[in-house]
Amino acid sequence: MPERSTSPGLSPRQVLIILAALAAVSITAFMVIGAKGSWGFVLPFRGTKVWGIAMVGGAIAVATVLFQTITANRILTPGIMGYDALFRLVRTVQIFFLGGLSYATFNAQLQFALETVLMVGLSTLLFRWLFNRAARDLYLLVLVGIVFGVLFRSLAGLMQRLINPNDYAVLQDVMFAGFNTIDKSLLMVSTLAILGTGVWVWRLLPALDVLNLGRDNAINLGVAYRSVVSQVLIIIAILVSVSTALVGPVTFFGLLVSNLAYMLIRSHKHALILPAAVLLAIIALIGGQVILERVFGFDSALAIIIELVGGVVFIAMLLKGNRK
């Protein structure tokens, strides 16, 4: 018998079961540890929070894995490529033209839907153009992404300076959300958006696996390459809109969970990698929150720590890629 070259370890299925169990433990711990007062208040309050965090984590995880598949690398994330900066620019432009008062009183869900549509349109145009040119050169992509990010941020910064102080207050309010201050008015519409993209991703799963073989092999095998890549870009734009609207920009977190998922699952199948990445995101965000806040008593340090670790991993991977 030929020897299997994978080191003896857990099968992908076993890994998924363990991750699911860990996620369940994290969620339960988050709900019950340190609860004071009536359960009737604590559970719904914390439940909403868990729900929001889980969705944001899942959205970032899926967006990152998909982005890495279509760019054939494990180093980039939508955040690094300036996606969330673009979303915040779209939001600033809206407040700039509508004025803070009408923005604040305007139906939040409608607002968000409008922003997402704009975001999908702009990012798909931009990144499709970019992939036609630079997809094969990772370092060029990184560079362009950084330039895009700076450009979007400076544009948004410029407009923020031009608007009046009252509008700016509204802006600050909607711009600087965080894992602790998830915007609850958007939970329902975000949930719908995420479920929708979930079904969409599900239908693309076989084609996504083929994309792993690179553009030319995918075309050879009959994948409608342009169409699939465009669809994936739209899905990513929706997911980034959701996560950025709910908690703000997260640059490196996706990098962490996608690479961990690939390390643990050791398969190229998206049907295994995507759930693993989502579960890892939930464990990291909710489990991390429990440990930091409830056990060590730090407030809101989680995002910073995760970004720090993710940033270090990013640099390490760039250096490693360079040596090859």
Added chain:
Amino acid sequence: MIRTQAVSRAYGDTLVVDNVTLDIPACGVTSIIGPNGAGKSTLLSMVSRLLDMSAGSVTVDGLDVTSTPSDVLARRLSILRQDNHISARITVRDLIGFGRYPHSKGRLTVEDRSHIDKAIDYLDLGALSDRFLDELSGGQRQRAFVAMVLAQDTDYVLLDEPLNNLDMKHAMGMMKLMRQAASELGKTVVLVLHDINFASWYSDYIVAMKGGKVAAQGPAPEMIRPDVLSEIYEMDIKVHEIGGQLISVYYG
């Protein structure tokens, strides 16, 4: 039949494939030869819709490759490029399994598995089938990719330098396999080759490219001649008949 009509490809101002009109006969082995940079890979990429043409058109069995849906073509024509790099970690068997994607869209049937097993067998990959691609030698990896294309089981098989990295035994085995596919299964095999003796021995038809144009074409015996080859490669090439086969000698 593969038919190219006035096909050109330009990069900037340079035409790397220049107005090529060519019929590649069905059911047989056709080899494309020619010096580096002649435009062989570029032509093959356009025929297989991997690269847009600057001008002209290509049909395969009458189907226009730019307008026919990709999945329809994928059941009729397969292509293996000169260089293949995959960043994902995939085993040999999984890679070959992808060859069945055009037929079963990722859900392997019993028939798919038999095609996969046959391809593994043909390319002598039995002992390696559970290895990851990045754990293989260059020639082993090349055979795995060819096996994927064979598993695709298309009437037209296009291979850009399939003998890259192969030792003599496996190179000969591969050419015999192609010969057999053409003669017994009626497939149309198009190969880009640098070893003109392999081309001479195993192909029915030879197309020589040079400077983006078709410099000469014809049945193999008519092409393996000192004057034709010397002109194409701009060097002195002698041809000897050995055991009824034309062998070129160009050393020294």
